[in-house]
Amino acid sequence: MTDGAGIDLPPIRHNDYSPLDPPTLGGWDPALPVSVVIPAHGGQHRLDLTLAALAAQTYPGHLTEVIVVDDGSDPPLRLPEIAPPDTRIVAAAPGGWGIAHAVNTGAALAEGRIIHRLDADMVVCREHIEAMARWHHLAGYLVAIGAKKFLKEPEISPADLYDGVRTGPLGAVFDLSEALASSTEQTISRTDGLRTSRNPYHVCTGPTVSMLRETFHAVGGVDPDVLRGEDTEFAYRLAAHGVVFVPEMAAEAVHLGLPAQRRDRDRVVRAVGPYLAHRVPLRRDLRKDRGRRWLVPYVEVVLHLDGEVKDDRPVREAVSAALEGSVTDVVVTLVAPWSRLTSGRRPVLGDPSFELRLLREHFAHDERVRLADEVSATPAPIPFRYTGPVSVPLGPDSLERMIAAVQGDRSGMLVVGLGDGGSATLERTEALGRALLLGADDVPASIRATHGVRHGERAEFWPARAAAAPAPAGRPGRATVDSRPAVKPADRPAQAAAGGGPADRPAAASEDRPTQAAADRPARSAADKPAQAGAGGFTVPTRKPKSRLARFRSAIRRG
Known part of the structure; x- marks a missing residue:
């Protein structure tokens, strides 16, 4: 094991992390301290359940701190009776608000070598932190992504939940037959655990994700100006930084409550679009307006x-x-x-x-x-x-x-x-x-x-x-x-039938992340289309079969 440096490791090709061999859960000695950063706005009971599950973790308590960032809750959040020993609630830094601002506040205070960002309505299994942290002991350029399912909030006390998580799997605590699967997990499965994914950042959607602290700060943290889709935009910058995304399916979690887009999917999708259009140039489907200037060029x-x-x-x-x-x-x-x-x-x-x-x-x-x-x-x-x-x-x-x-x-x-x-x-x-x-x-x-x-x-x-x-x-x-x-x-990942789009392109009607639709597709050229008579002084038959480059462009136009 290395101290997150990844010394003498074989190069990871694209996102195929197969050469890495993580230790068996429970069969290794962790060394890196972890800071769990939880942005929260209201929802005291859900937070109580989240902290109760964190109190039952297998990762060593002396290597774990939990920072709950209260983003303007009224009444203010309080520290419950059941929580990890080193847990504190801090107010979001003045001058801002929102999830990104709260995460940045917590990350600035974090003392752990690993930053683990977790939502305030997530109940995690007892091996959750350990399963994800083990990757960061192997190499410093990895981003670990936890698994999740959506479930209506059950009636359970923090004490009962703590006992259940500490002694057994989440399936013994909740009736997971009623849980809604995450579409990101479908993408992970379809792309061999993201090993063949062309755009693995699409599934890094925030509720449970971890990385080395220096990686978080190297890309500038989460953009506080992005009020919806901030996790996807942050993951895109991580991808540009060169990281490898590792989905850790052993890091199970239940998201209390169903996705917001099930209530008003169209409004959620529209709210995210402008933010990603300006900041994620690979989303060519969002840059169809002619004559526009964008915040981040292509x-x-x-x-x-x-x-x-x-x-x-x-x-x-x-x-x-x-x-x-x-x-x-x-x-x-x-x-x-x-x-x-x-x-x-x-x-x-x-x-x-x-x-x-x-x-x-x-x-x-x-x-x-x-x-x-x-x-x-x-x-x-x-x-x-x-x-x-x-x-x-x-x-x-x-x-x-x-x-x-x-x-x-x-x-x-x-x-x-x-x-x-x-x-x-x-x-x-x-x-x-x-x-x-x-x-x-x-x-x-x-x-x-x-x-x-x-x-x-x-x-x-x-x-x-x-x-x-x-x-x-x-x-x-x-x-x-x-x-x-x-x-x-x-x-290579199989290409979509129409236009050669990436095989791991997220579904347009994603239950938990509809904004992942239309993953970045290769730009295509109009130059391969048959020229019209008189163009450049020559004529090319207009019925010539389209080249691959021309099909690429057609796919872009179809969105």
């Missing part, structure tokens, strides 16, 4: 202005090409020594940095363009980063084609040879984040081991306008994937 385009800029026009053309392509939610980062540009008196026309100053003025007031002296280690929470030469501007649909290629085989990096122009690279942020979490000295080699590196030719992603439509990404002779160990087709 792609960061990085252009390095190497050496002295002799003429600002090629740079402006490259920026325009990036912003005017088929992928519209883009931000451009121009990397140059901008900090050297002083504001003191200087000859305006004879300035040695004349061209660089012109560029700064051209883009200083465009929110879609950033000026930076150096590129950041990761573009998170932006899911993709493109880096290419100014001398080869992006084509109208180059980004869309590149994204479709890496989404098709889940590779973490795409390298496209541009001939004399050098090369262009598209990185998947979660793969880059994983490499950083592992402390890799050779980032491309780390990405090759965990996600795979794909290589392609310029003609596939910058197709000549007068040429016939290129073959879809991934066909022989077009691109190869350098991914050791190789991913066999049988190992």
Whole structure:
């Protein structure tokens, strides 16, 4: 066992945590202290039951603290008679309210190495904390997700519940035949315990989840501006950080009360939509409004202005090409020594940095363009980063084609040879984040081991306008994937019949998380659709069968 560092562990490919071997429950010696953070607003009796179950845990009491954050309850919450020894109730920090704000308050006070976030209406089995904490003793980049079922609140006293949890399974305490299964557990089962899931963050929905404290703070905690769907948005940022999601089905729990969306499903779904549309770019189904600007872009385009800029026009053309392509939610980062540009008196026309100053003025007031002296280690929470030469501007649909290629085989990096122009690279942020979490000295080699590196030719992603439509990404002779160990087709999750959507896409009518519907689908290009007569001075038959890239785009339009 390691102290959460994951030393000498084999690399986890995508989300397949199979190489990890957790200890048997009851057969190991825990070492990491756990802080259970419970946001609460009212519901004293349910909280009493939650704390009674926590008092019966198998995880050592001297390694456990419980922090209940009272988010403005009236009357204020009180500490019940049955609770873990190190339990305290604190008021949410001033200046905010809501679940996210309360969780952040508790996390800021937590002293444990592991933060376990738990809802105030969850009754957990006696091995719950132990089952999830054992994973964090193996590796520091894991996020554990507990199991849950929904049940109408029964009539039971905290004392009876404590005795029942301490001496037996939850099935002996509750009539689980009446329980409503969670749709997230269906997704977990369908994707081999999330091992084959393309988007495992979708099932990380908050009521019981744990991670190392440094992981929680590294992504900035839970966003207090997100009042609905804050758990999904937080999980998305965890995914971009490079974590591995591990569902722990032995960590059973009962959620007291049925899901809110069973009362008003449409209103719940609508309440979540705008929050996720702005903050989770992979939810392409939520970004259908034309001409919009979004809080978190889909792609960061990085252009390095190497050496002295002799003429600002090629740079402006490259920026325009990036912003005017088929992928519209883009931000451009121009990397140059901008900090050297002083504001003191200087000859305006004879300035040695004349061209660089012109560029700064051209883009200083465009929110879609950033000026930076150096590129950041990761573009998170932006899911993709493109880096290419100014001398080869992006084509109208180059980004869309590149994204479709890496989404098709889940590779973490795409390298496209541009001939004399050098090369262009598209990185998947979660793969880059994983490499950083592992402390890799050779980032491309780390990405090759965990996600795979794909290589392609310029003609596939910058197709000549007068040429016939290129073959879809991934066909022989077009691109190869350098991914050791190789991913066999049988190992990949099955694609949905319509449009190649991910096999683990959550159902639209999810009982406990309807906002997981329409999981992120690969972006598709319109360039593979048959051109109409007169477009670019040539005609292509309009009945040509759709390529995979075109089918991707059709799937996006259908939502």
